[in-house]
Amino acid sequence: MRKDIHLKDLSRKQKEPLLHLEKKDLMPLPYPLEDPDDGPPFAELKEQIREKYECGLDDTCAVSIPKPATKEEEDALVAKFLSGLEKLFTKENNWTFLQPLLLSMEHCAKCQTCSEACHIYEASGKNELYRPTFRSELMRRLYFKHVKKGGLLSAWQHGDIEINWPLVARLIELSYRCNLCRRCAQTCPIGADNGLVAHELRKIFSQEMGIAAKELHDSGSMLQLQVGSSTGMNAVVVKDNIEFIDEDMEEKTGMKVQTPWDVEGAEVLLIHNAGEILAWPENPGAFAVILNAAGIKWTLSSEVAGYDSINYGVWYDDAQFARVAVKHAEAAKKLGVKKIVLGECGHAHKALTVIADRVLTGDLNIPRESSMTLLRDIVMSGRLKLDPGRNDFPVTLHDPCNMVRLMGIVEPQREVIRKICPRFREMTPHGVDNYCCGGGSGFAIMSGNNFPDWRFQVAGRKKLEQILHAFGDCMDPSIPKYLCAPCSNCKGQLRDLLAYYEMWDKHKILYGGLVELIVNAMEDAKPGFIEWEWH
Amino acid sequence: MSILLYVISYFSLLVFIVACAVRALSYARAPIHLRWELYPVPHEAPHRVGHGGSYYEEPEWWTKSSPRNLLGELKSMGAEILFLKALWEFNRKLWYRSFPFHFGLYILIFAVFLILLCGLISFISPGFMQGSLAAGLQFVFRAAGGGGLALSIWGALGLLQLRLTDSRMKIYTTPGDIFNLLFFIAAFGTLSAGFLLGTGPSTGILAFTRGLLSFDTSFETTGLLAAGLVLTGLLVAYIPLTHMSHFIAKYFTYHNIRWDDAANRRGGRIEVKLAECLAYRPTWSAAHIGADGKKTWADIAASSPARGPKK
């Protein structure tokens, strides 16, 4: 492994990637994974993939950009990147983030305080390529040279960089080696934001060059805007699935369960991440059980995007983001509901509640609330009869970055867990200082090539360490353990991460949402809602 | 000589003020941006600020007023501005160098105000400078000026040592960064030498200040002190032209970004600003955006993405 990667290396024309990580280079893990060789090997990228796509950065390839056939094509792509870079610094094109971006470009003191905060940098064994400021510094130098049109004096002051296609191709990949968790930004004394820089880079690639991870764009926001959901479910299919879930819930709980659709004037429009409906049906099912039992007047919507809260645009494209946010608000407006409540999905929380707050105006500005708050109110109000004894197993809580560090929803979910889970233990650190699960910014749904190996061995490594520490006193497989992650994307990442390291098979660590724990404790429901089966 | 010193001093001050104002205005005039706050936000209610919570923890938050916790915000600002709290928490090695450097600057700024005050008073009441109060003020000035210079030079030397030796910082350090620190060391070093080796440690500066305020051409000083004053003047003019003006940036990064949790209310001030932004006409080229230079952001947000050739 080479540790001495320098900024100028990104422009190198060479066939081999700049970085190769060995397992022994990575941050060590605690018991039972202390041996660096524990866990699956990092699959090598296939030669055909390397031939066909731009994979010159590291051991993996997230975006799969086809290699340009000619020098002219390369030059055209570089020119397009530069035009996008200029647009990024105009208010007409980027009013959405212009001020924060300018400040991050012009004021980093290069003190590296942020580095230690980044789980990817730490997990990689502190490899220079993954240092939070590495990509920001590249962007900064490009900004001073090509946007501010700086000459020699500027290069002397801000540093120089040579732009060519290898640099742009590597930057595309590098913008997808950051979870956008903004833990680094929290520690920056100046207030510069390396997560924002990665986000803005992704925007140039998508909004100007039409390049984005296909899971986020083609089969993500595009599919959602056309069909209604990135899962591909249209309104008919989603209603069928929910009907099936209702039946299943009735059987499991022994309670009457019916999910209301398109109820005009309802108090609550609940929007789930539709991935839950397919991957973890017990989550929307548990919501239905709780809301019905608490006497809430609620509804789901069958409008386009009204039944899928995801908004992947928040990770790579402002236009796609705004379109989906408007669709969500329109669904609520059509039904005339009092408020929108977001189900267990962190990025959907932040996208619709916080970021879209400055997109939705007039009658589209419908109040939005977190399900964490609503659930806390229901649980603490005593409207449900709850028996904490039914949750008498070790539980720890993962804090989704979008919901916690980026939205300040920290305590409601804890109040619920403290009330119903007698063996709750926190991770260290937690709350607003939490670590990302490694699936943030879309990684949880990105599985091309060998990207999952990178996702689990590097991006998810710190979270895995935290989980192992949290359950360090009860790793024996005879003790079932529950990792509560009230977020669909985090759950996707954690499911795959735990499976990758065989944490269920060997140590009985299960993962799931918050509502499942609540229903599991409901005295009116049959015992055993949580089935302790891998799913 | 004296006139040249005065001209350089006023010129430097003017450049400093104008450059700071231009920089601050360029940020202040940027359009409203999407919310991008980061918790904890210190002006949150006291019962939430400890765990980094927001008003979103309240049920139906929009029905409740959330008064700004000014004290929390001031406490947080004070700790950051005066003691560089973030560095103390997250980068102790750097704090040992950066804190003396910055704190030295604060003390120096205080000393400059003090000597200006003495200069002004001595005009109004020429006998004042002979009194014991003046002696006390001069003592404080000497202590603050000397202490401030010493601390800043010490800190700058430490920062330079770190930049040149720490592998984490080396590859990001530009010649400009080294120059900036050397500039501080040279200017403050010369000023200190002039201060210490001059005819009278503070009378030189006081006489200069009086001369500066009255354009008194009879003022004379040593070459060393003059060189220190010129270098410091140029440094003052130079700072806002570089990223060292982060004292301006920090106002915006903290108040306008990290801590900006202001909710958009129907018919409110934010909505008016947003209406202006939503009327901008973007020119992004990717086909799915559908930007043709005529459509506004509002049009694009309300439209479906165009299917176009990808990549």
Ligand code: SF4
């Ligand atoms: S982003 Fe902030 S913490 Fe990181 S190097 Fe720049 S100034 Fe330092």
Ligand code: SF4
């Ligand atoms: S946003 Fe998160 S993943 Fe990205 S550089 Fe910062 S700490 Fe690392």
